[in-house]
Amino acid sequence: MGAARQHIRVACASCRHRRSKCDGIEPTCGQCHLRKTPCDYSQSLDRRTTRIAELEQEVATLRKRLASLKGGDLSSEPVAGPSTREEVRNEEDLASSTFPAYNVVDSLHVDVGTGEVSFMGPTSIPPMTGQSAGKSDNFSWLFCAFSGTPSPITFNISPAAHVELLDLYFRYLNGWSGFVDEAAFREGLMALSGGTGLTSSHPHYSPFLHLCILASGAHLSKNPEILSGSGEVERKASPFLHAATSLLVSELEHPKPTTVIGVDLLCLNLSDLHQQSIPTSSLSEGPWIDSVSNYEKMPIGPLNIYDRLVSLYTGRIPVLHDTDHDLTLSPQATPLLNNTGNDRTLQAALVTMCDIGAAVIEQFYSFRRQAHDTEERARRLRDRLDEWSFRYDPRRRSAMSRDPMAPPVMTTLALHNTIVILLNRPFLQRQCLDAVEGVACFQAALDTANLMQLYDSTHGMQNSPVTNSQNMHVAASLLVIVLADLYDQKDRESDLSQAQCALDTITTCLTKLTESWAIARQALRAVEAMRSEYAVGETNSEPFDVDEFFREVSKIDFSSMWDLKDLTDPNSGDSQASQPFFFC
Template identity: 30%
Template structure:
């Protein structure tokens, strides 16, 4: 928790960053200590161990080790099985064998690992480890206090579980499945959205774009798929700017990097596509303004998360390739599905952190590496 908190602290130089210019090394001392405790902790795991490993995975992902992060997500999933957290033990509560608090802690550990498994699978392009057949827990129920507008843990869990489960039916299902407390307040009264709610909806937009972007062709805004991508991208910018005004973007979770990068790619493609469509000058201006906002937010977020800088650089290069040069090469491909393949969000190949200098049990071999 301290390692993760170091990424969003207002302190200019969090404790023992191995490289103050590399946000990925923030809180490295805490990360080192967590890894040194891990072997002993796994021998006698508790529900809190599962949650801690999921947090550890996020820190590893920001260091550029998305594959290693994925492995630790797998460890968390295995530990839920070892602890039996996936089994509904309400009958044991009824018999007085365990307390309701213990039941809740076990269930929370499982849903934490389950949600992380689904969202990390989307990010890494790998199959999730946990499926609906792997548990018999009852899904978290929206809280009875939901109408007051303050989401409780069960509200957030229910929303995130739905988000992970319905990728294939994303447009038809999510909006109607969200508990009231996790819906956006803009059309529902004066409620102020919590940071978790804003992040949930930004992830929803990312999924929507990924799901539809493969269908984009020339004159993409003339198609339903293009319009969905366009509106989702603009929505994400609004969400991120709301987050920034309310909580500051520097405190956004690591997932915000991906949630800004994906809309940035589709906006770049739309701008490139609109070079010869004078009737859509409004959409072009909207796209350019939104893309400028994304670039600004990513650059600022790079102070907290290193991967945001890589996303910023990838979008900058992509813009130079497909927008700036459009006037000299006004023949864009008819198939936009893989137009940005050369500028993928490939953390492992771009980040310059040298993981070989890190000793899992002994700490940092070279504290100046980065």
């Protein structure tokens, strides 16, 4: 091929489809040869010959291995070494990864019952279609594919229980700890179950996210299989959390979109077990694991921003800007009604609400809160809350149907009430219901009680997200303050009766929620302690000194609360982060 290249425009359709350029010397294509049109396709054939030979050798080796497996011989058989190209690629991958080296032969799955052999990709799972509902599935595919440990963790639950956990999460919890695309996630899971060889690069599925979803669904499950292995209600998710925590470091080293959602789910579940300090160091060092790579531009970046406190409090992914979720916030948003966790309107409502909540907490509950211009800032935040309510609350539109709302919608509206209370509560004074701020707080607390009662009657309080424990705690603490304030106001018997009834409703709902979330038990104890201390709802109690109560409230030093920005300091200790937090 030493002659000068000649550009010849005439070529057959096949050569044009291959975008082959003729060199004018050696026509190798049959049609070009008949037309006397030389091309350089022979050069590409020469370059591919070596690779084709390598692939043919690998296919022959795999066929021999399959034949030996079908014959019952499970002994190791020498396998041809990888090609030079594969060796270079593997060395590059292993240089920046702690994952075990992947060998295609190790992914041959043999069904002992039927003798069927199928090829599985690096994250594939054995087909579950041929298993009975009563047979246990150890789900070792979730753990061994990435951890490389010789002893896989076994989850002694049946495939039916596994499906139940997924259904519980997507029905009641999805949307609160990240927007998991249910259709794409299940499609990826089905592809893995069918043995199509789908790899870990699938954007909507990962074993880490799968484990975190199972852990979240386990909180709501009443299946005896889930309870039998834990011994305690609050530790139903422990086996899944243990496996997910083992994958945390590897997941942070190679982040992708599912990493952000999975880590948020993991933090939420660990905080319910009072073990929030477990992932703290890994989360703080996430963007700085590799000094060469700029992980701040990767999906793990939003987990290390300033409003981590509000995210843990509301049960949402931390957001700095609306674009962190890659959402299109339409100015013509429709009111919420039966929106699910994957609905764009619900996602926009949640992201917008969390942005307002972050501003409220930073303004009134942070070390660096600004004392000047507080009234003006509060007015602007109230306007934003009113605008949010007008756009998204279906009860604000008389033409909207009052049909039962979906679980995420009721929880979203309860979260709105929580932000309203947190915004207006710092302005409360004696005879609080005579002020606009007091009325706003009182109406928000009553609305939360009604929403939780509707949630319990429609969907069951045990199936509620953990966020509602905080929503009810904030509302109940406000109602205790109102009841203490109304103690000697004889002209407000109606308000007193409403507040007492709402407080009893919230206490009942919190009691039911303790069956699913341990942190709800802490909220319930806090509410009962406040009722006892302020002599609310007790007939045989000493008269409560309301004036002394409000004098003590005015002396509260909010500097003892967490500072949002200090939480992002990787050098700060995590002793505070290990303690669950409530606004009282």
